[in-house]
Amino acid sequence: MKVKAAVLHALGASQPYAETKPLVIEEVELAPPGAGEVLVEVKAAGLCHSDLSVINGSRPRPTPMVIGHEAAGVVAECGPGVEDLNPGDKVVMVFVPSCGSCLPCAEGRPALCEPGAEANTAGTLLSGERRLERPGATPDSMLHHHMGVSAFAEYAVVSRRSLIKVDDEELSHEEAALFGCAVLTGVGAVVNTAKVPPGSSVAVLGLGGVGLNALLGAKLAGARHIIAMDLQDSKLNLASELGATGTVNAADENAIEAVKDLTGGGVDFAFELAGSVRAMEQAYRVTKRGGTTVSAGLPHPDHRWDLQQVNMVAEERTIKGSYIGSCVPVRDIPRYIELYRQGQLPVDRLMSDVLDLQEINMGFDRLASGKTVRQVIRF
Incomplete structure (x- = not known):
């Protein structure tokens, strides 16, 4: 399927990003989810300093890449083997996919998952595959995934292990996105x-x-x-x-x-x-x-x-x-959302602006200036 996405072609961009445009809004091809993967319609994605660190080269990652790692959305399609999610489920994306079987995962420290870290560094999904490419299907057309998420796009294919189901229907997608990184x-x-x-x-x-x-x-x-x-x-x-x-x-x-x-x-x-x-x-x-x-x-x-x-x-x-806050996402995200509902974690107060995808470079200028807290792209 064809989706609009923000593609980073090279590291080390200089400001002002609104003029140099390191992130280019392009129409890219997104392959269907493979085994253990899920197609998610992205509803909201936060602009985080970790994204900015990739853009300016402080966090080296392979390019070209569709970046963005703090997001929430709705399940559109489940790949083979995914039986505990259904189309229409609201989900928060987590930027460290945990395999569940390596030593850190077995010790209850999924934030340190070894296969997850390897996949993130390589710019792939947990499976080692890439589902993004430019139209044309040439050997150089494949695009990398950012932190297993690549959320600055209308849709994303992610590992099931990158998703936490959210049962709170009253929680907006913009609010839910913050729980994937900033809150955790x-x-x-x-x-x-x-x-x-x-x-x-x-x-x-x-x-x-x-x-x-x-x-x-x-x-x-x-x-x-x-x-x-x-x-x-x-x-x-x-x-x-x-x-x-x-x-x-x-x-x-x-x-x-x-x-x-x-x-x-x-x-x-x-x-x-x-x-x-x-x-x-x-x-x-x-x-x-x-x-x-x-x-x-x-x-x-x-x-x-x-x-x-x-x-x-x-x-x-x-x-x-x-x-990632030494977190156990399946435990912590539901807890933090409930604390938010009770008024004990007013994370909505941290939302500075809601942007359109076309405004993403301007948003990173604001982030780099240090004068904004959390901007969220609404799809």
Whole structure:
């Protein structure tokens, strides 16, 4: 079938994207779903910094590629062997397809699925196949999949293991899309990776969609201090509205001391969600002795953080990475949606704009500026 999709032809695009147009809206061929795969009509897809990192080359991926990984839609067709989904089912897409049988999956850590990671790096589905190509069917016409999803398209073929069924019919597709990445990653970093206990002190550095979800997760966990840090005052104001007990502009020369003053010496848990070495350095420095610094940011692979090892040892520090919020999607997405319905995770407050697919390059300009939280494309 022919579908409209946003195709990235090369990495390392420069701004302004609205002029250089790294994403080209093209009509591409989408093959039917194979065994264990599902054809999904995409209804909404979020613009995430992980997409931007592919566009600007910070996250190397094979091209040409149909990108987009945070999305929700409706099942249109099930491939052979898929018996637990039906056409018309509402689904959220998950950008790490978990095979269910590798060692991390067996240990209850599907976010670290080894075949899923290999498929994502190669730009294929979990099966190793590609279902996207340019019209013409030449040896060079095949297109790569982004994170097993390729959501910036009218339809997508994905692995069944990339989908979570959503039973809440009142949840809009735009809201549902956020649960596929921003909510899983941000809330999960707090409740799954760090396991923040009630009464703890928390700092969140980087107030994009993931960072503000981490803030909501800290409030949900019962943190007594929640310090929000960012370069944009507008995001700091929103953080205050969402439950931050204090805000600090990360550009201030006395930012570290300000956090320590607000928390009596530093925080128990600091979350770096900006994807920058400078933010990671700040996160470590605002963490108190014996505390934990967690990063879910994804900077360029060449970027390095200079750690003073003796300090880590002498102060019994913990440094942890968090990928997709250390989540178990089939468990966590329904839980987080229910918490949203109860008003405890107001993720709808994070939706900045709703865009048309044709506006996607402009949307990434806004994202790169740091002045927007979460934009969603509505199909």
